[in-house]
Amino acid sequence: MEQPLIQAIDLKKYFRTRKGNLHAVDHVNFTIMKGKTLGVVGESGCGKSTLGRLVLRLLKATGGQVLFEGKDIFAYSDEEMLGIRKQMQIIFQDPYSSLNPRMTVSEIISDPIRVCGTLKTKKEIDDRVYELMDVVGLAERFVNTYPHELDGGRRQRIGIARALALDPRFIVCDEPVSALDVSIQAQILNLMMDLQEDLGLTYMFITHNLSVVKHISNEIMVMYLGQCVERASSAELFSTPLHPYTRALLNAIPLPNLKSREMAQIIRGEVTSPINPEPGCRFYSRCPAAKTGCTGEDIPLKEVSDGHYVACTLYR
Amino acid sequence: MTEKLLEIKNLHVIYETDEGTVYAVNGLNLTMNKGETLGLVGETGAGKTTTALSIMKLLPEKVGVMKSDCLTFGSYDIGGASKEQMRLLRGKEISMIFQDPMTSLNPVITVGDQIAEVLEFHYIDKAKASISGRVDEILELVGLSPERKTDYPHQFSGGMKQRVVIAMALACEPKLLLADEPTTALDVTIQAQVLDMMKKLKEKLHTSMLLITHDLGVVAKTCDRVAIMYAGEVIEMGTVEQIFEGDNHHPYTVGLFGSIPDLTKIERRLKPIEGLMPDPTKLHRGCPFYARCPERLEICETKKPGESPADSHMIKCHLYTKTEGQLQEGMQ
Numbered sequence: 351m352e353q354p355l356i357q358a359i360d361l362k363k364y365f366r367t368r369k370g371n372l373h374a375v376d377h378v379n380f381t382i383m384k385g386k387t388l389g390v391v392g393e394s395g396c397g398k399s400t401l402g403r404l405v406l407r408l409l410k411a412t413g414g415q416v417l418f419e420g421k422d423i424f425a426y427s428d429e430e431m432l433g434i435r436k437q438m439q440i441i442f443q444d445p446y447s448s449l450n451p452r453m454t455v456s457e458i459i460s461d462p463i464r465v466c467g468t469l470k471t472k473k474e475i476d477d478r479v480y481e482l483m484d485v486v487g488l489a490e491r492f493v494n495t496y497p498h499e500l501d502g503g504r505r506q507r508i509g510i511a512r513a514l515a516l517d518p519r520f521i522v523c524d525e526p527v528s529a530l531d532v533s534i535q536a537q538i539l540n541l542m543m544d545l546q547e548d549l550g551l552t553y554m555f556i557t558h559n560l561s562v563v564k565h566i567s568n569e570i571m572v573m574y575l576g577q578c579v580e581r582a583s584s585a586e587l588f589s590t591p592l593h594p595y596t597r598a599l600l601n602a603i604p605l606p607n608l609k610s611r612e613m614a615q616i617i618r619g620e621v622t623s624p625i626n627p628e629p630g631c632r633f634y635s636r637c638p639a640a641k642t643g644c645t646g647e648d649i650p651l652k653e654v655s656d657g658h659y660v661a662c663t664l665y666r
Numbered sequence: 667m668t669e670k671l672l673e674i675k676n677l678h679v680i681y682e683t684d685e686g687t688v689y690a691v692n693g694l695n696l697t698m699n700k701g702e703t704l705g706l707v708g709e710t711g712a713g714k715t716t717t718a719l720s721i722m723k724l725l726p727e728k729v730g731v732m733k734s735d736c737l738t739f740g741s742y743d744i745g746g747a748s749k750e751q752m753r754l755l756r757g758k759e760i761s762m763i764f765q766d767p768m769t770s771l772n773p774v775i776t777v778g779d780q781i782a783e784v785l786e787f788h789y790i791d792k793a794k795a796s797i798s799g800r801v802d803e804i805l806e807l808v809g810l811s812p813e814r815k816t817d818y819p820h821q822f823s824g825g826m827k828q829r830v831v832i833a834m835a836l837a838c839e840p841k842l843l844l845a846d847e848p849t850t851a852l853d854v855t856i857q858a859q860v861l862d863m864m865k866k867l868k869e870k871l872h873t874s875m876l877l878i879t880h881d882l883g884v885v886a887k888t889c890d891r892v893a894i895m896y897a898g899e900v901i902e903m904g905t906v907e908q909i910f911e912g913d914n915h916h917p918y919t920v921g922l923f924g925s926i927p928d929l930t931k932i933e934r935r936l937k938p939i940e941g942l943m944p945d946p947t948k949l950h951r952g953c954p955f956y957a958r959c960p961e962r963l964e965i966c967e968t969k970k971p972g973e974s975p976a977d978s979h980m981i982k983c984h985l986y987t988k989t990e991g992q993l994q995e996g997m998q
Contacts, residue, residue, distance in 0.1 A: 393854070531710050531880060532880065534709075543935070561926070561927040561929050602858040604883030604887045606882035606886050606910070607886055620823055620826075
């Protein structure tokens with residue numbers, strides 16, 4: 351039987367700005383089953399990275415709960431949190447700025463081990479570092495090099511090794527391949543899928559690139575201005591996208607073949623301000639199917655078919 | 667009838683840095699016809715941007731050294747042009763859109779003044795009013811309200827900033843536009859808007875465009891011909907139909923297409939190209955792709971492949987250069 355590992359309930363994060371409350375994440379709910387991957391997709395500013403940080407309690411939520419194996423992690427004390435953190439790790443987007451330039455590869459990978467004190471002797475730690483480097487496909491000769499000596503793909507492998515150092519069960523992957531070239535991207539994605547199979551990891555995979563997320567996710571959540579507008583299994587979302595925004599997003603991807611050469615319908619306008627948004631659909635101003643009922647009150651997510659949720663007045 | 671606009675033969679660019687010599691472009695050949703959009707595709711470090719900077723002669727002074735057998739643009743000989751001659755060409759005949767719209771605008775000058783700058787330089791005798799009118803016109807062309815010309819760059823979103831940059835580049839209606847990853851920093855929905863606009867403007871102003879990108883999807887949407895670069899060389903060049911639908915390809919091109927996740931198919935694993943780009947500080951004797959190539963032959967390690975066939979669909983690979991004449995070319 352599938353068991354939930356991570357559950358987010360009515361999660362909210364507002365940032366206070368001079369102009370008012372910026373609704374970065376607004377009433378978001380989701381569940382990630384053990385060993386599965388949830389893809390979180392959206393354009394810049396939709397709150398996907400903030401959501402990732404909230405789930406790990408790297409940011410303090412304005413409201414809501416995050417349950418890890420059924421227990422609310424916001425209720426833990428800082429010491430208790432350290433224990434939980436061993437099981438929840440993150441891989442960052444930019445392999446250039448997320449590694450300390452003054453630490454060697456071995457120091458970076460062993461840093462979490464030393465912080466949490468899971469291994470004591472130098473021999474044990476060194477052995478573990480070599481083991482991790484082997485797992486992520488880094489040659490042993492790089493053990494004493496510094497990040498600047500390595501290329502982007504190898505640096506991202508260091509980031510992955512560091513995230514794996516404490517044998518976590520859950521990893522938030524925040525755009526782990528968007529800074530890499532396509533040929534290297536495919537290498538890293540394959541590595542992450544292999545690791546998931548071998549170690550039974552659970553992923554929350556954050557990206558702006560729908561084509562990347564299709565391959566790795568079981569379920570995909572599409573976000574727009576802090577809200578989840580559609581959630582469905584990966585296959586379902588790509589075969590029958592329902593929300594106009596999801597459709598626009600799928601349409602906007604330039605495909606590498608000549609069949610789609612004619613420009614598909616392009617959505618107009620740009621993302622509106624997330625500061626003190628009016629109640630109602632936040633995609634309203636750009637939506638080709640907008641009508642009067644779309645404003646005035648928030649549109650809740652509705653299950654339209656088994657496991658397929660959408661927040662749109664078209665499917666009421 | 668096709669007319670050649672840009673012709674580059676055997677271009678070499680090296681960067682003399684403290685850490686040694688970097689061989690950025692190694693014997694690049696490229697031709698562009700009037701009115702066409704040529705996609706220049708390659709990964710980081712392939713030498714795409716260096717090629718564009720060479721055409722503009724904007725390589726970093728002293729560090730970047732270029733030499734070529736031929737570098738002509740229309741009737742101009744860029745290879746031999748002086749600084750003053752280049753200054754008159756840039757912005758008027760050839761202009762460039764840089765990758766990052768966030769950093770290519772001056773933050774303390776209003777966007778209207780930034781667009782006017784290029785007009786004032788190239789049309790010294792024009793009256794203030796007519797320049798101002800032209801600024802309004804060009805802003806409207808890229809889909810921005812002329813009222814916003816008194817705003818500063820930080821007041822615009824990323825997509826709008828890129829529109830401003832495009833407006834600057836097109837203000838003098840250049841014959842050639844070099845667009846260096848113009849949409850890479852933008853979100854997909856905005857990317858679609860900007861690409862669509864660039865395509866329309868290009869037709870309207872009869873501009874030719876060299877579009878530099880790493881995204882084959884963008885190429886499929888916008889380009890007439892494609893040149894694929896690897897380690898400072900064009901390793902395959904042809905029409906979009908030849909590149910996207912043809913049967914013969916350079917093994918690197920095959921690998922590049924294989925690495926892209928296919929949205930139309932359900933497959934669990936991707937097929938990456940194993941290994942990494944060759945070190946640009948070392949010159950290779952044979953084919954630059956040798957170490958990563960799944961179809962390498964013995965000859966590939968020691969001999970550079972020639973271009974075959976040289977005219978329409980060019981593939982620079984020993985698999986396709988089996989005729990005598992081309993083999994000799996490869997031996998040089």
